Amino acid sequence: MPIVQVRNVSKTFYRDRGPGVRAVNDVSFSIEEGETLALIGESGSGKSTVGRLMLRLIEADDGEIVFDGHDVRRRSPEELRRLRATMQVVFQEPYESLNPRMSIGAIVGEPLEIHERGLSGRQRAARVAEMLDEVGLDPALAGRRPGALSGGQQQRVGIARALITRPRFIVLDEPTSSLDLSVQGQILRLLQDLQKRLKLTYLYISHDLSTVSYIAHRVAVMYLGQIREIGSVDDVVNRPQDPYTRALLNAFLSPDPTVRTRDTYRLSGEIPSPTQVQRGCFLYSRCPSRIEPCASTPADLRQLDPGHEVRCIRAPLSQPLVTVNPELRTFGGPPRPTQKQQA
Amino acid sequence: MLEVENVTTRFRSRRGVVHAVNGVSFRVGSSEIVGIVGESGCGKSATIRSVLGLIQPPGEIVGGRAVFDGTDLLAIPAGALRRLRGSEIGFVAQNPFGSLNPILSVAAQFHNLIVAHRGRLSRKQTRDMALQALQSVGISGPERVLDGYAHELSGGMAQRVVIGMATVLGPRLLVADEPTTALDMTIQRQILDLLQDLVRKRERSMILVTHDLGVVAQYCDRVVVMYAGKVIETGPTAQVFARPAHPYTQALLGSVPRRGEEIGILAGRVPSLIDYPPGCAFSNRCVHALDRCARIVPASRPVAGEDGWNVSCHLVSGDADPLSREEDVRAHRAG
Structure with a gap:
């Protein structure tokens, strides 16, 4: 039984003039109790906005956010206050949030x-x-x-503040991206340890594949406000079916020098302005695997395997879109340095 | 190509003298990409800023040499160094928008840069050079970019323009300080590929300053690992990553998160750069520390039998003779 369900949630931000920016576009997912779902994407993908919508730090335009059987969007201010004790957030910049x-x-x-x-x-x-x-x-x-x-x-103070009301669900918004590598490791270990001891459920928002593959059980890949692909970390990292996921994985720089990750599968150009209305697949203008129907057919998420959903209409292909670099499967750093014997 | 020897830089602060760079030495060979890696405050940026003459008061370079092509960059007048920078040595900083002038067109900035180094050239001549530079950094539609301004560019495009400006005069050494830290992952990869191409194809050299072990592993021939303002290990990237000799390098590589494995924990904190410790700066966090580590600064010694691989650690064989090391161990266990 999922503890959190997000159903068809959308959010458009308007400026003084001009068209709105559709930051979150019909996003749905659920998270089981004690599970970590990672939201991964580049800047402007809408991943942080999703976290804020779930806690009602900003109001969604459409959709339902169900936490523990309650629709968060329909709670009265008093009920919301009580609910907030059980849903907390840890922000990216610890100093700025204290x-x-x-x-x-x-x-x-x-x-x-x-x-x-x-x-x-x-x-x-x-x-x-x-x-x-x-x-x-x-x-x-x-x-x-x-x-x-x-x-x-x-x-750690930010985490303590989030935990003191004994929450069950925590949004972790890039909690380690401003920290040094050695400190990042300590915080990730702490988060994992707390999850086990306190049966916490996490939404882990990040742009960093290595921390995601370490801490998450499932991962959703976002691009231009949409989920492109969602599934277990193993499915998404080892058998990515969406071109965007593949391009993202291909850009990953392995910290193991014996693994030569090659950037052979590239998107062309840069992220289009989110104000531009896209007719077909949102990735069409940049996709190396596009075919004609992609320009006009909206790409909807559909299930490939149980628990693995993808947006690309070409998936699954009998031939993989690209040969996924086999080393990416292990997806980690260099072999653990052998600790020298205590002299 | 560049030989940095014993460079020492300090900053005066209200709380005392900050020992930011403490006797840093490394070499950059021709056609080589050298990565300087370390966590925040380790002195990696201060080191290259020292070499490039970009340290300003209250900072002061108190010693050392940085010999580039026979010239000691630390000994020549500021004007001469400025002329080298931009023509012979190109610099790419982390934030491209900090390097671009917001009120001049890109073409005008190229013009000013080129004229400052090459003397009177016409707008037409500098424009042609700029066009070529922008094409070489993979900008399609360079005419439009030249007539535009910095604010019209995305982060990735702006960094390409900065790289174009850093390379337009054909420098032999490129210094890039976290050039992709502010960029998204897919753009990061494109920019690093571009820098690598520019170095390899034209037989230039590059220093890449980064905190990202992935950048080092994928792009750097050799690595310089810094801690508390010192080089604690340097060598060929493949060797250092496969068999890190220094306990800090081991801990740093062990901190990389990997699925299904425990992350190694490095306890404790970097020592204060004001009350700089007398012995090895890492000794207070080192699980292998011996008595002497906190007292005596370890010299940089070659790692057994490896050319160009050096480490500053009392524990690594080749440093101390085995007998005295045994004594240390006994003292350590007893105490």
Whole structure:
């Protein structure tokens, strides 16, 4: 039973003049309890907007967002407030999302003032200390301000703040993309560990394939506001059927120098303006595998295999569109360096 | 082509002197792409800015040499270095829009650049050179781009224009500081392929500064790994990635996320560059650290039998004689 369902959600942003930008275009997916779904795409694909729509940080134009049996879009403000305790978000820039004038303790404890008003000051401090410990921070840091912390510690504070109301679902919006590689590893491990212990459900928004393949169970690839392909990480990474997914995978730079990933399958040009209305397949203007009907036939998501949906009308092909680089299947870094024996 | 030796750069701050670059040495051979890699604050950008004469007060280069084609870039007057930069050495920064003038057309910027280095040439002559440069960086419709302005360009196109400007005078060395960090993945790949082509086809050399191990693995012949303002390991990319010698290089490569495997955890933090530690800067985080590591700075030594592969670590064989190392280990275990 999915804990979250997104059904046919759309959102258009309007400027003062000119046509609107259709940032999210008829997007549907569901996430099972305890599962991580990754939304991957390049800038302007609409992936972050989807996360914000799900939490009603912005209002959708159309569609349903069902969380735990409730339609989030139809909740009254009071009901929404209660629902928000169980749906939280962690943002990309930890420092910018933390008030520099507040102490770490006050930042992490703040959601309790809204969601658990009955707590005494002492009870709240105890919950904050417990939460800091949970995310691997010394509870003594509660008195410090965000500026005194490293980037990794700041992101742990962001995670503690999201977790303190005991949510069940968390939107992780590029939570590690501003962090150094060694710190990124710590945060990913923490997120994975918390998911197992607290049975959390994640929507993991990212443009980085290596973190996605590490943390996600399923992945949805977005382009111009649409999902191009959705399925298990194994399906999408090892048997990509949509040309956009393939181009994205081909652009991946393996950190293993013995793996020569070649950029042989390329989209032409750059992402068209999202204000331009596309008649057929949204990828038509750039697609190396396009055929004539693609210009006029709208490409709809359809199921190829159970749990694997794709938009390209040519899929599945008896011949693969390109030979997917076999090394991409392992999709990882170099062989783990052998740790030297403790001398 | 370029030999950097013992370059040391400091910045004065209110809290004290920041030891940003501490005796950095590396070489760039002809037709070679060298990657400088490390995490934020490791001094990779400060190093190349030192070499290119782009350090401004409160920063100060306090020592070292950077010999380019027989000329020490750190010893020549600022004007002479400026003339080399742009003609003999091209520079591509992370943010292309920071390198482009928003109120001059692209053609006018090419004109100013070319005239500054080559003297009086007509608009027509510089335009022809600019057209050729834009074609070589894969811009279709270069006429239209030349008559346009920076704000009309996408990020990927703007970076192509910057690369066109950096290469229009045929420099022999190209220095690119995180040239694709601000770009999307598919565009990143195109830009890196383009840079590689420009280097390989014209027998130039390139320094690629990056935090991305994928960029190093796929594009760099040799790698310089930096930590806390020092080069801790340098060598051919294939060897260093397959058998990293320095514990920090090992930890960095171990931090790459891979499906179905635990990510290696590197605990602790980079030391303060103001209270710079006396011994190995990595010793406080190193799981293999011996007593001497916190006290004595390890010299850069060749990794056994490998040409051009050097590491600064007391633990790597070839550095200390085995006996004294044994003593260290015993002291370490006892204490």
